Amino acid sequence: MGGNLCKWTISYFAAALAWLIAAEVLMVAGFGFPSADIAAPDTLVLVHMICLGWLSMAMCGALFQFVPVLVSRPLHAEGWILPAFVLLSAGLIALLAGFLALGGRMPPWLWLLPFGATLLIAGFALVAANLGLTLWQSRPLPASARFVALGLLAVCATMAFGGIFALALFEPAPGSLVSSVLASAVPIHAIAGLAGWLTVTAIGVSYRLLSMFMLAPDVDAGKSRLVWLFSAFMLGAAVIGGAVAVLVGQGLDLALMLSAACGLATLACYARDVAELYRKRKRRKLELNTRMVVWSFASLGAAVALGAVLAITGSLAAHVGALVFLIVFGWLSGLILANLYKIVPFLTWLETYGPVMGKAPTPRVHDLVAERRATKWFVMFFAASWAATALLMLGQPLGFRIAIAVIVVATFGILQELIRARRLTDVAAPLRLPAGALAPRLLITRT
Amino acid sequence: MTDRDDLIAAVRDALRNVIDPELGHNIVDLGFVYDIAIDGDVAHITMTATTPGCPAASFLKEGVASSAMQVEGIGSADVTMTFDPPWRPAMIAPEVKAELGFAELN
Ligand code: HEM
Numbered sequence: 367m368g369g370n371l372c373k374w375t376i377s378y379f380a381a382a383l384a385w386l387i388a389a390e391v392l393m394v395a396g397f398g399f400p401s402a403d404i405a406a407p408d409t410l411v412l413v414h415m416i417c418l419g420w421l422s423m424a425m426c427g428a429l430f431q432f433v434p435v436l437v438s439r440p441l442h443a444e445g446w447i448l449p450a451f452v453l454l455s456a457g458l459i460a461l462l463a464g465f466l467a468l469g470g471r472m473p474p475w476l477w478l479l480p481f482g483a484t485l486l487i488a489g490f491a492l493v494a495a496n497l498g499l500t501l502w503q504s505r506p507l508p509a510s511a512r513f514v515a516l517g518l519l520a521v522c523a524t525m526a527f528g529g530i531f532a533l534a535l536f537e538p539a540p541g542s543l544v545s546s547v548l549a550s551a552v553p554i555h556a557i558a559g560l561a562g563w564l565t566v567t568a569i570g571v572s573y574r575l576l577s578m579f580m581l582a583p584d585v586d587a588g589k590s591r592l593v594w595l596f597s598a599f600m601l602g603a604a605v606i607g608g609a610v611a612v613l614v615g616q617g618l619d620l621a622l623m624l625s626a627a628c629g630l631a632t633l634a635c636y637a638r639d640v641a642e643l644y645r646k647r648k649r650r651k652l653e654l655n656t657r658m659v660v661w662s663f664a665s666l667g668a669a670v671a672l673g674a675v676l677a678i679t680g681s682l683a684a685h686v687g688a689l690v691f692l693i694v695f696g697w698l699s700g701l702i703l704a705n706l707y708k709i710v711p712f713l714t715w716l717e718t719y720g721p722v723m724g725k726a727p728t729p730r731v732h733d734l735v736a737e738r739r740a741t742k743w744f745v746m747f748f749a750a751s752w753a754a755t756a757l758l759m760l761g762q763p764l765g766f767r768i769a770i771a772v773i774v775v776a777t778f779g780i781l782q783e784l785i786r787a788r789r790l791t792d793v794a795a796p797l798r799l800p801a802g803a804l805a806p807r808l809l810i811t812r813t
Numbered sequence: 814m815t816d817r818d819d820l821i822a823a824v825r826d827a828l829r830n831v832i833d834p835e836l837g838h839n840i841v842d843l844g845f846v847y848d849i850a851i852d853g854d855v856a857h858i859t860m861t862a863t864t865p866g867c868p869a870a871s872f873l874k875e876g877v878a879s880s881a882m883q884v885e886g887i888g889s890a891d892v893t894m895t896f897d898p899p900w901r902p903a904m905i906a907p908e909v910k911a912e913l914g915f916a917e918l919n
Contacts, residue, residue: 370868438866648902715834723876730837
């Protein structure tokens with residue numbers, strides 16, 4: 367019964383939120399960028415806490431639940447999810463420790479870097495194989511699932527570069543290929559991770575989720591295929607073009623420009639499709655998640671505009687930190703938080719009330735949340751993310767830390783709303799636990 | 814009204830205990846129930862859901878079976894989930910449609 371719920375999705379979400387809050391608190395304390403250099407080991411700790419611990423863990427948790435929905439087929443191997451969780455978590459802790467060692471904050475145990483990288487690569491291999499085989503067995507793939515397939519390729523590329531960097535830092539050998547990759551390929555690694563893996567996957571899943579939540583007709587397959595093609599070129603130009611450029615000892619400029627052009631085309635077409643989904647929705651009244659997601663789209667649009675202005679005025683290098691911050695917080699984190707606010711109550715509802723449906727009266731998903739109360743946390747989160755971006759550009763490190771402190775408060779607020787949903791705190795008494803229903807556990811779904 | 818019609822009406826009424834968690838209304842008014850037929854003491858129910866593959870769909874199906882079996886005179890229920898024709902908001906009962914804030918004319 368209820369075999370369609372993934373036992374560990376909530377656990378991935380919980381770990382992800384813990385990493386997010388830990389990274390935010392470090393930022394408030396002034397750890398890493400902008401107090402330290404953008405490539406300093408302390409900054410790498412923050413970047414990977416957020417990119418791997420928060421964004422990637424949340425994305426994996428969501429995909430375990432959603433890929434089966436996208437392709438109407440159960441996951442290839444439910445049993446691989448927990449081992450992947452252990453490998454990813456242990457690998458991340460080792461990698462972070464390796465970065466701390468690199469920065470002299472720990473004894474110089476640089477072997478931690480390749481060790482952590484190996485665990486992370488093993489963990490993501492399990493994730494990618496599990497999801498990839500599920501997709502493979504479901505060919506021909508629906509439009510949204512193709513984006514997930516592309517995102518999985520991108521995460522493999524990200525990991526491959528990350529693994530090479532870890533080796534190069536462990537055993538510096540000036541002049542070797544591995545060292546030249548470290549010297550020049552960081553942008554490829556970052557683009558493959560943030561644009562290829564996280565953004566392309568989010569785009570694909572959003573096509574389906576937006577049409578599900580707003581009851582909008584699916585976007586025409588030809589239109590979403592165009593977005594897919596542009597994003598495939600974006601990724602190909604960055605990863606394959608970039609790798610060739612590194613191998614022949616050329617600069618990355620051409621590959622990155624091509625990639626940026628395809629990225630722009632991707633987002634322009636995607637914006638058109640999203641606007642259509644909102645316009646054609648049958649459910650006129652938007653819920654909190656679909657309202658807040660609009661703000662993350664706005665952040666993405668603002669990041670594109672900012673990136674273009676910086677590139678044209680030749681100040682990209684000076685402000686790349688602010689640009690990445692806006693993408694990571696305003697776009698990706700905002701998007702994921704808004705969706706968690708929908709997904710967590712929905713999964714909690716299914717877990718608790720699904721088994722008693724038809725046997726006893728049940729509340730609605732809507733009864734598990736209090737949108738009015740939650741709205742303020744999201745408003746705080748987005749406003750503070752934009753303020754923090756502006757303060758970075760203005761060179762105000764203290765102001766930036768204050769804005770991050772507001773983000774911490776907002777994140778705790780959202781976390782508390784999610785915990786209340788898991789605990790059914792807002793469900794009125796007679797419906798809360800009908801006969802036969804079991805209260806959900808906080809961190810693991812009962813299946 | 815024959816006994817059979819009464820039984821069908823009773824089953825339809827019982828199915829109002831099952832709600833779509835997202836839309837928050839019972840599946841009968843939402844138009845998810847395509848057909849109810851009675852054969853002896855077996856209820857054959859054909860139904861749909863908003864999204865194929867949605868984890869809610871299997872719970873809805875089980876919920877429909879268990880509420881049908883609570884009707885006196887029904888011994889077992891045979892529930893078929895179909896997405897042909899796909900569900901459209903036009904299938905919602907008019908009162909409920911207005912309450913949900915659906916755009917008219919679709
Ligand atoms: C096996 C997993 C990974 C390993 C071992 C790894 C390793 C590294 C290393 C060693 C660097 C620093 C390169 C340098 O010295 O400049 C780096 C930079 C970076 N990585 Fe990763 N990485 C991994 C996964 C990821 C993922 C999944 C993402 C994003 C989704 C990501 C995003 C970034 C970014 C944005 C930078 C640039 C940071 C900066 O310069 O401040 N990494 N990574």
